[in-house]
Amino acid sequence: MRRLLVVLALVVTGCAPVPSGAPPIGGGTPVPPRPAEAVELTAPPSTAGVPSESCDPTASLRPTGPLPPPGQMPAGSTMARIQQRGRLIAGVDQNTYLMGFRNPFSGELEGFDVDLVREVARAIFGDPGAIQFTVVTSEQRVPTLERGEVDIVVRTMTATCERWRKVNFSTVYLQAGQRVLVPSNSDVTDIDGLGGKRVCATKGSSSLANVATRPTKPVPVAVAHWTDCLVMLQQGQVDAISTDDTILAGFAAQDPYTKVVGPQFAAEPYGMAFPKADEDFVRFVNALLERLRADGTWTRLHQRWLGDPPVPPVAVYRD
Amino acid sequence: MLVEAQRNRGALRRVTGLARSTPGRLSLVALLLIVVSLLVGAVTAWSVQRRSDALEALADRSEPLAFAAQEVYRAMADADATASSAFLSGGVESAALRARYEADVAKAAAALSAATSEITRSPELTRALSTLSGQLPVYTGLVETARAHNRQGNPVGAAYLREASTLMRTRLLPAARELYGVETGNVVRDLEDAGSLPWLEFLLGVLALVVLVLAQRYLTRKTNRVLNPGLVVATALTAISLLWVLVASLLVVHNASASKNEATVVDLLARARIATLTARGDETLTLVARGSGATYEAEYVEADRALDDLLGRLRLVNGTPPVVEAVEHHARWQQAHREIRAADEAGDFTTAVALALGQDARGAATAFDALDSDLVDAIGTARAELTDAIGRARAGLGGTVPAVVVLALLAAAASVFGLWQRLKEYR
Numbered sequence: 001m002r003r004l005l006v007v008l009a010l011v012v013t014g015c016a017p018v019p020s021g022a023p024p025i026g027g028g029t030p031v032p033p034r035p036a037e038a039v040e041l042t043a044p045p046s047t048a049g050v051p052s053e054s055c056d057p058t059a060s061l062r063p064t065g066p067l068p069p070p071g072q073m074p075a076g077s078t079m080a081r082i083q084q085r086g087r088l089i090a091g092v093d094q095n096t097y098l099m100g101f102r103n104p105f106s107g108e109l110e111g112f113d114v115d116l117v118r119e120v121a122r123a124i125f126g127d128p129g130a131i132q133f134t135v136v137t138s139e140q141r142v143p144t145l146e147r148g149e150v151d152i153v154v155r156t157m158t159a160t161c162e163r164w165r166k167v168n169f170s171t172v173y174l175q176a177g178q179r180v181l182v183p184s185n186s187d188v189t190d191i192d193g194l195g196g197k198r199v200c201a202t203k204g205s206s207s208l209a210n211v212a213t214r215p216t217k218p219v220p221v222a223v224a225h226w227t228d229c230l231v232m233l234q235q236g237q238v239d240a241i242s243t244d245d246t247i248l249a250g251f252a253a254q255d256p257y258t259k260v261v262g263p264q265f266a267a268e269p270y271g272m273a274f275p276k277a278d279e280d281f282v283r284f285v286n287a288l289l290e291r292l293r294a295d296g297t298w299t300r301l302h303q304r305w306l307g308d309p310p311v312p313p314v315a316v317y318r319d
Numbered sequence: 320m321l322v323e324a325q326r327n328r329g330a331l332r333r334v335t336g337l338a339r340s341t342p343g344r345l346s347l348v349a350l351l352l353i354v355v356s357l358l359v360g361a362v363t364a365w366s367v368q369r370r371s372d373a374l375e376a377l378a379d380r381s382e383p384l385a386f387a388a389q390e391v392y393r394a395m396a397d398a399d400a401t402a403s404s405a406f407l408s409g410g411v412e413s414a415a416l417r418a419r420y421e422a423d424v425a426k427a428a429a430a431l432s433a434a435t436s437e438i439t440r441s442p443e444l445t446r447a448l449s450t451l452s453g454q455l456p457v458y459t460g461l462v463e464t465a466r467a468h469n470r471q472g473n474p475v476g477a478a479y480l481r482e483a484s485t486l487m488r489t490r491l492l493p494a495a496r497e498l499y500g501v502e503t504g505n506v507v508r509d510l511e512d513a514g515s516l517p518w519l520e521f522l523l524g525v526l527a528l529v530v531l532v533l534a535q536r537y538l539t540r541k542t543n544r545v546l547n548p549g550l551v552v553a554t555a556l557t558a559i560s561l562l563w564v565l566v567a568s569l570l571v572v573h574n575a576s577a578s579k580n581e582a583t584v585v586d587l588l589a590r591a592r593i594a595t596l597t598a599r600g601d602e603t604l605t606l607v608a609r610g611s612g613a614t615y616e617a618e619y620v621e622a623d624r625a626l627d628d629l630l631g632r633l634r635l636v637n638g639t640p641p642v643v644e645a646v647e648h649h650a651r652w653q654q655a656h657r658e659i660r661a662a663d664e665a666g667d668f669t670t671a672v673a674l675a676l677g678q679d680a681r682g683a684a685t686a687f688d689a690l691d692s693d694l695v696d697a698i699g700t701a702r703a704e705l706t707d708a709i710g711r712a713r714a715g716l717g718g719t720v721p722a723v724v725v726l727a728l729l730a731a732a733a734s735v736f737g738l739w740q741r742l743k744e745y746r
Contacts (some may be wrong), residue, residue, distance in 0.1 A: 034459055034483040035478065087666050094474070094609060101474040102609075107409030107672070132666025134610030227478035234475075254473040 032237065035228035036125035040198065041220040058269045059318035060171045061279055063287035069127030078281040082151055084220055088124060090117045091136040091144055091153035095225040097250030098305045099156050109133050112246075112305040113154040116173060116272070116309040119151065119297065123288045137224050139204030142166050145275050152272055152285070156247060159208045159271035168282045169271030171289055171315035173298075176244035177264025178207055181251050183233065188240060190262030194218040197239035200229035207243035210266045218242075230255065244268045246306060269313070290315060321556060341541060341624055342745040348534050350535050352734035356373070359527040360727020364562055365626070370571060371716045378709045379580075381509045383433070384465035385502040386702065389589045390430035391451065392495035396593055398423035399487045400600035401552040402462055406480050406606050408676050424459055431455065434498060441501050447494040452663040458483055459542050477607075484604065499589070506582055513712065514575030516566035524561030531734070532558060535737035542741055549737015553581050553730040560726035567719045574712035581705035588701055590600045591645070598622035599687050602656060606663065606675055623653065639700065645693035659683060 073079035084090055092114055093100035100113040110273050111295075118128035136144050139233060141153050145167045156176070159169040180199075182188045195216035201208035203222045212220045221238050224230055229241045248260045274282050292298045293312040302309035338344055391516035399422045404413030412420075435448050454717075461483035468476030531554045538547050601619035630649055633642050655674060662670035675683050 030453070031490075033454075033461060033482055033486040035482045036489075089666065091610075095478065097474050102477060104469045104472055104474065104476055105409065107407070133668070135608060140611065191366060212694060225481070227475045228481070230475045231478045231482055251475075254468070254475050 002203055003239050016112050023160055031237065033061055034237065035225075035231055036222045036234065037203075038228060038237075039222050041212060041222055045203070045209055045222070047188040051060065055161040055164065056166055056316065056318070057169070058172050058271075059316045060159075060169055060286055061282045061288065062319050063283045064280075065287070067123060067287050067291065070123060073124065075284075077284075078151070078278045082281075083124055086125075087130045087132045087133045087299075088117070088121045088152065089134060089150045090120075091141060091150040091155060092117060092133050093155045093226070094135045096156055096247055097254055099246055099250065100154070101250070112174070112301055113156065115301050115305070116292075117152070117154050119292060120154075120272075120285060120288060123284075137204070138202040138226075139224075141204070141273065142167055148275055151278070151281070152274055154272045156244060156270060157266040157273050159243075160206060163208040163273070167276055168274045168289070170274070170282060170285045171317070172269040172313040173289055174246065174302075175310075175313045176246045176268040176270055178210055178266040178268055179245045179248055179260055179264055180242060180262045181206040181233070181241040181258050181260050182239070183247045183259045184237070184259045186259075188261065191218070191242060191265050192216045194240050194242075198237070200232055200238040201231070201242045201243050201247075205243065206266075206268065213240050226250075232256070234301065244270075246270075249306065286315065286317075332379040342742055345541075345742050345745075348537065349735050349738040349742075352530065352534055352553070353731045355527055356528045356553070356666040356727050356731035356734060359523045359557075360560070360723055360730075363520050363523050363560070364723045364727075366517070366523075367568070367716065367719050367723060368565060370513055370515075370517075371713070374709060374713045374716065375510050377506065377509040377513060378706070378713060380705065381502065381505040382582075385499070387430045388495070388502040388612045389593075390526045391427055391434055392492070392593055393468040393501050393596065394423040394427035394430060394588070395455075395487060395491050395495055396596035396600065398427065398458075399484055399492075400596050400603060402465075402480060403484065403600060403603040404676060406465075406469070406477065407603055407672060413519055414464075422686075424445060424455075429453060434502070441505065444498055444501055447497040447501075450490055451498065454486060454494075458486050458491060461486065481708055484600075487503070499623065501581075503586055507579070509638060510579050510582060512573050514579065516572060516574050517565060520568060521561070523558065524564065527557045527730075528554065528561070534599065534734070538738075538741065542744075547737040547741070549733045549735070551737075553733040553737065556726050556730040556733060560723055560730070563722055563726075564719060567715050570715035571712045574708050574715065578705055578708040578712065580636070581701055581708055584633070584701045585635070585698060585705055587629055587633050590697045591626055591633065592624040592691065592698065594622050594629060595687070595690055595694065596650075598626060599683075602659070602675060602683065605730070606659070606668075606672060609668070619656070623656075625722070633697075637697070637701070639697060641670050641693045641697040641700070645697065647692055648686050648690040648693060652683055652690060655683040 068074060068079075071083065073083045092109060093111075094102040096111065096113075098111055100109065100111040102108070103110050105254055114133075117131060117133075121131045122128040124130075134144070134150055134156060136150070136153060138155075141155060142163060143156055144150050145153055153167075157163075157169075158176075161174065164168070178191075180188070180191050180194065188194055191199075191211075191214060193216075194214075195218060197218055198213050199218040200221045201211055201224060203224060208220055208222055211218055213312065218240075221232065223232065226243070226247055227238050229238065229243075232238045233241055233251075235253065245260060245264065252258050252260055272285060274285075289298075292301075293315075298312045299309040339425045377415055398420055401416055401423060405416040405420065408416070426667070431451055433447075435452060461479050463482060465476045465479035468474075468479060490608060506542060531550060535547060535550045535554070539548065598619050601615045601622060605615040605619060608615060626649060630646050659671045662668075662674060671677070673682070678684060
């Protein structure tokens, strides 16, 4: 009897091993890093799906006359107020290669958009350096103008009827069109080959709205800055980037293992944007743009940043 | 079964029978004294050992681990601030900033491996530690990618740096903060364990003395001798043991409370240093964002307020010269920061960057470096005082456990000897 108990006790204790208290090693599933504020959209952004109203977004306000000489802005005008202040406050980008970007060596802002801002400053002050640059994200362009924090936004901004209700645009200074950038080994040939795949664009951009409303239903991924898209493409977190060919050209220049494919599937006419109240400034800048197109400055700037220049976009006015 | 019960009853009868005769009672008293002396000795020794273990855990594990955790946090926050400064300065980063970043990464990795060595002690930290060791290489990878792009003039480098900074701020630093919080909590807990008042030791010692005195009185009544030499010796030995334990324990309690003050100072200093680094990172990133950095500036204001509060509290509890200087340098930095913001908001970006990064005596970089080195000095001093206090506490307990055991054995032997003298008279 007692021997049996001993055997039983041995069996019972033998069956219940004492586990180690040490925790498991973990780290089984790597968590890839993501750019700040990157989100995969499940529903189209609020700006998407706004029906194109009966308006021509490319038509701007007609200049009232020839440009006043630099430093002698008409009294009471918006330009006189800016001249009084001593500097033009301009909203630009520092993340879009060739359009508005920060030169990593000098730390200076450069690009086609930035050079146009310098032309505006030159027209007001006679000094292309009298500028306070403020970096704005795609999403912040309209709110910044509405709050009156900047005089002008020159930041790869497409003139749309929806935006015209909140801000004013100049005449078109660059005719861009939306295309697709994919890794060079991808067999995608256009936007419609990206159904169900992740496609990156910035928050608040018309590109994002265009991607979200495609009938083939690509999955839009929204980020804060354009370069965040290139980071996500290089890290394999998105399958493609879709935006204006001007911006895509900047990406392709930074990464030889990418290619721009497909036709332009949405026209993106760029305009400089102004607060809704500053109509005189819009007319002033339109007069300046007339001159830049005519005297070859536009062609020179295009050659410098974007390559062989086409014919400058023709100004359209709504008076 | 029946046989067993009979046997038990027999034993009981023998003991009660023993209690009826005087020699029998004397034997029982001797037995009681042996049991009480040994039991009290054993429990007291165990209690002292527990206190000593708590001190050992404190000196060998929790305090070094808390320091390692603080280093992890500090090095990572500094790496992030340095990487953004290097970016803001433009071009290829300076050798000094690069060296500082590399030192931070090396320090973070080394401190992390120290912090991970005792993972079983705080199993709740598993997640935080695996985040830290898993994401640190990812972070450095992103920074190096950013560098490679910067060197080729690709603006995407800035985006990689932003991603790295986001990773640091949303995953690594919160995990480091959790690690630091738990390890500092362990220090406080061990200090409390070591510094508890020695009530148990006191009560046990008094119990042993009372039993000895009662036994003495019993003997005085039974025999005509006033004092039994054996019991007197046993009582003296027990009293010595009690005194020894009480003095040693109270010394530990005293040193532990001093250590607790030092630990509070070290904690305040460490948090002040981390707030300093956070504020510096935010100051730089506000400029990097160039007009879209309002959230960074808000975070700077928050970190700066925390720093102000921490320095104020430090000044009250620890008015040493480095702390006083730190307060001064902080005020200078705040002044420089106001100038930076004023210049940036007035559109003078170049002046703002020069004020933030330049080696001008009025600039933010100089004030920040001075503040940081004040805090390093103060942390070094406070930590040395903390480990000293812990060391003194440990020294106080040295040899107490064997002494308690030996004294208990001797007291038991003396009791038996004393009673044996009386028992012999009944032979």
